[in-house]
Amino acid sequence: MAANELVSQDALHRQLGLSDERLLDMYFMMVLARKYDERALLLQRAGKINFHVSGIGQEAAQVAAAFALQKNKDYFLPYYRDYGFVLAVGMTMRELMLSLFAKAGDPNSGGRQMPGHFGDKKNNIVTGSSPVTTQVPHAVGLALAAKIKKQSFVSFVTFGEGSSNQGDFHEGCNFAGVHKLPVIFMCENNQYAISVPIAKQIGEARIADRALGYGFPGHRIDGNDVFEVYRTVKEARERALRGEGPTLIEAMVYRLSPHSTSDDDLAYRTKEEVQHHWKLDGINRLREYLLQHSLLNDELEAEGLKKIQLVIDEATDFAEKAPYPRPEDAFTHVYGDEQEGSTNAGQ
Amino acid sequence: MPVSNYLDAINAAMFEEMKRDDNVFVLGEDVGVKGGVFGATKGLYPAFGEERVIDTPLSESAIAGVAIGAAMYGMKPIAEMQYSDFMLPAVNQIISEAAKIRYRSNNDWNCPLVIRAPIGGGIHGGLYHSQCPESIFFGTPGLKIVAPSTPYDAKGLLKAAIRDEDPVLFFEHKKCYRMISGEVPEEDYIVPIGVADVKREGTDITVITYGLTVHFALKAADDLAKEGISAHILDLRSLQPLDTDAILAAARKTGKVLVLHEDNKTGGIGAEVAAIIAEQMLYELDAPIMRLASEDVPAMPISPPLEKQFMLNPEKVKDAMRKLALY
Known part of the structure; x- marks a missing residue:
């Protein structure tokens, strides 16, 4: 939907139940994630950190989805590009930076896992790993717990389109379909599995259509359209809470950055292709909308950007100065009942 | 002291733990209406209903993975692999996920999961109904592995496994199911994990x-x-x-x-x-x-x-x- 069409309507965001303030929050959350990502790349290039995996181009879908869910109630199983998502459900910039620098205070893993491997119980963010798609059956298990314990929450899981070819995607969706569980599967289809384009990943090009085979609805949506993402996730959540079962959402996005700081994407795609997708960026689209609706102006934007800059500067500095884990901490928390200081855990 | 066979001891452990704790539930292939292909879950379905005794699709990675998700919520799942020979599709979930959840989250999350799997041969099962997979999992820190030989140990170790805060693989020898009987006390007891x-x-x-x-x-x-x-x-x-x-x-x-x-x-x-x-x-x-x-x-x-x-x-x-x- 082009921004100029929206001017004539009663503001779409209000129709969807999003206040002006909340929409602006959503926008700045996306910008915060973008700026974090840019800073992480700089830090890696400066040799301050070892590795960063980017989410640039996917923030709009991530943040819009998070805003349609219930913080501290729903359970979240994000994948490794979901900086916008985790920020929107409660992780702080300091916490992200602690993870990036692999410092002891990192709530995701205490500096054990690569950045982007989220997990934070206080925010209902379920711990994840690097083998892709293993989180899909976990989300189904959390939804099963909701059903057994008669709790009113949904589990929300994301993954890339590359992941949708793993057995765990099929096994998880099928299980959820059988038991009509309150789970939302959101594929962030960024059109590349590292270097392999969608045409070499999937014979039938629509991931959303797979939902048919599991007996629940699948929607392909424009992931750069925050309103469409917000509406679709919100409806999926309501449907799940009514006991009507899962929904598969395929949010079409584009990975604007290389796969990671170890990847040169121009080895497998053209500059022109990437530039084309920069023009479709969901953050800019929302910005246009906000400007058209006079919800954003130069002054507000400058103020917001300045605040973001300060938050990121402060967090970078904080994390850089924060202590590393103690070397001996490499051997703790293998089991819950281990003895203090035991290195051969359990023995 | 009452005498029970090995299979009934396993069944009794699950029954008693499900009664004791609402968070305990069973999932696996044929574990519900049929009561398991060996009968290990017999009687659980009528006693606890289909929400706590779940017949799953033939989908071992989901059986393990869904159980892991529920365990992270705070449930106490007992996942049955019909034969240990068939649990290999679940190895990624067991080794990459269950075993590492506590460690990788720096003790923020844990995974109190039991996976029961019949092992061993001598029942004319051929290549794929007879294997012993212990060495596949042995040496994976974060997992506990038990393999009882008597009804007393089977019941006590299964109870200990269910109450444990970490993932436990419970390998039961299918040849022992009906061949081995022994005294099993009526009162509640556990056999601690890690004690020979x-x-x-x-x-x-x-x-x-x-x-x-x-x-x-x-x-x-x-x-x-x-x-x-x-x-x-x-x-x-x-x-x-x-x-x-x-x-x-x-x-x-x-x-x-x-x-x-x-x-x-x-x-x-x-x-x-x-x-x-x-x-x-x-x-x-x-x-x-x-x-x-x-x-x-x-x-x-x-x-x-x-x-x-x-x-x-x-x-x-x-x-x-x-x-x-x-x-």
């Missing part, structure tokens, strides 16, 4: 084993007693963590050690047991450590003479024990 048990006191040789082969060793020891050979038999019961103190004490008892198991010899639990003894008390031994285990062929064939040749039995065990005694 001396099943027979002796002075000439030590046999360290677990699972079905405990019974082969006990039978062989009875026969050898008539020949004047006294065998000391240690049942490991828990494979991970191994009870190092009990292993060393048992080895010290006689100075002659036979390590015995049905899983393949190469890279099996026995190799680790032998290494522990060699590392810590080599010069106290009176004979080289001996191992008796299954041949390194891919799995057990179904034809009766082939199966018989592959399987260990009390005679083969007795020969090995006698040889060690005479060393």
Whole structure:
């Protein structure tokens, strides 16, 4: 939907139940994630950190989805590009930076896992790993717990389109379909599995259509359209809470950055292709909308950007100065009942 | 004390724990209406209903993965793998996920999951209904692994596994299900994970084993007693963590050690047991450590003479024990 069409309507965001303030929050959350990502790349290039995996181009879908869910109630199983998502459900910039620098205070893993491997119980963010798609059956298990314990929450899981070819995607969706569980599967289809384009990943090009085979609805949506993402996730959540079962959402996005700081994407795609997708960026689209609706102006934007800059500067500095884990901490928390200081855990 | 077979002891452990704790539930193939292909979950479905005794699709990775998700929420799932031979699709979930959840989250999350899987041969099951997969999982920190040999241990270890805060693989020997009976108290008890048990006191040789082969060793020891050979038999019961103190004490008892198991010899639990003894008390031994285990062929064939040749039995065990005694 082009921004100029929206001017004539009663503001779409209000129709969807999003206040002006909340929409602006959503926008700045996306910008915060973008700026974090840019800073992480700089830090890696400066040799301050070892590795960063980017989410640039996917923030709009991530943040819009998070805003349609219930913080501290729903359970979240994000994948490794979901900086916008985790920020929107409660992780702080300091916490992200602690993870990036692999410092002891990192709530995701205490500096054990690569950045982007989220997990934070206080925010209902379920711990994840690097083998892709293993989180899909976990989300189904959390939804099963909701059903057994008669709790009113949904589990929300994301993954890339590359992941949708793993057995765990099929096994998880099928299980959820059988038991009509309150789970939302959101594929962030960024059109590349590292270097392999969608045409070499999937014979039938629509991931959303797979939902048919599991007996629940699948929607392909424009992931750069925050309103469409917000509406679709919100409806999926309501449907799940009514006991009507899962929904598969395929949010079409584009990975604007290389796969990671170890990847040169121009080895497998053209500059022109990437530039084309920069023009479709969901953050800019929302910005246009906000400007058209006079919800954003130069002054507000400058103020917001300045605040973001300060938050990121402060967090970078904080994390850089924060202590590393103690070397001996490499051997703790293998089991819950281990003895203090035991290195051969359990023995 | 009431007598129960091994299968009924497993069933009773689940029944009692489900009654005791609403968070305990069972999932797996055919575990509900049918009560399991071996009958291990018989009676649970009528008692606890389909929400807590869940017949799943044929989908081992989902059985493990869904159970892991529920466990992270705070449930206490017992996932049944119909045969341990079929649990390999779930290995990624077990090794990459369940085993690492506490460690990778720096103790923020944990995974109190039990995976039950029947192991072992001698039931004319051929290659894919007879395997012992212990060595696939053994040496994966974050997992606990138990393999009881008696009804008493099976019930007590399963209860301990269900109450544990970390993932436990519970390997039950399918040949023991109806063949092995023993006393099982009515009152609640657990057998702690990580504690081995001396099943027979002796002075000439030590046999360290677990699972079905405990019974082969006990039978062989009875026969050898008539020949004047006294065998000391240690049942490991828990494979991970191994009870190092009990292993060393048992080895010290006689100075002659036979390590015995049905899983393949190469890279099996026995190799680790032998290494522990060699590392810590080599010069106290009176004979080289001996191992008796299954041949390194891919799995057990179904034809009766082939199966018989592959399987260990009390005679083969007795020969090995006698040889060690005479060393």
